[in-house]
Amino acid sequence: MREHFRIAGGTKNLLNERCPAMPKLLFSKIRIYEFKELIRNKKQVKTLDVLLSRRKQKNDIRCFLVQKITLTSDADSHLQEDDILKPKLEKLLEDKRYLAAFRAFLQSEFSEENIEFWLACKEYKESTPSSMRSKKAAEMYQVFLDPMAQKEINIDYHTREKIKRSIVNPDPCCFDEAERLVFKLMERDSCPRFLKSAAYQNVKRKAMGVGTFHQKITS
Secondary structure, eight states, rough: OOOOOOHHHHHHHHHHSSSSOOOOOOOOOOOOHHHHHHHHHHHHHHHHHHHHHHHHHHHHHHHHHHHHHHHHHHHHHHHHHHHHSSHHHHHHHSOOOOOOOHHHHHTTTTHHHHHHHHHHHHHHHHHHOGGGGGHHHHHHHHISSSSTOTTTTOOOOHHHHHHHHHHTSOOOOTTHHHHHHHHHHIIIHHHHHTTHHHHHHHHHHHHOOOOOOOHHHTT
């Protein structure tokens, strides 16, 4: 037994002699701090790159928005100039040639009741004597405002009912609100199409050939 332990002990010593302990890998505190500082610096550089990239994106977006606003402003200015140069419907209707062309154009679009009602209102206010006002107002209501009228204009219910009550004892202005609505409808919807039509261009060439009426209606 003793020999066995000697042999074992000898073997242990032999192993210690052949395989000495590996030296421990030691880091000083300074090295560890340097390593941490290096990691921190890398993170800061990465964060700085991200911030610079985001700032560049914001600048690019800002430049794009400025260009878009500039282009939009230029387009709006051109549209405003075009609107200024376009003839006004009120001025067009003062000339018999343009009035006739516009009336024929509305007939082609099956909306001639609008210009006919507008002309009837103008005649009612300017030419109807007080003694004939009740009769004329009742006739206009039957032709243009009655729900069963063939030339019924497109106005709201409240305006229609207000006029219906007013024609019991009509005054010169009882149709003014309906007249204003119909004129706006023609000005917004029908007139822009009329200005692009061949009928308008033909009258315009004839008018410019005999005078400077076109310059007057655009002023």
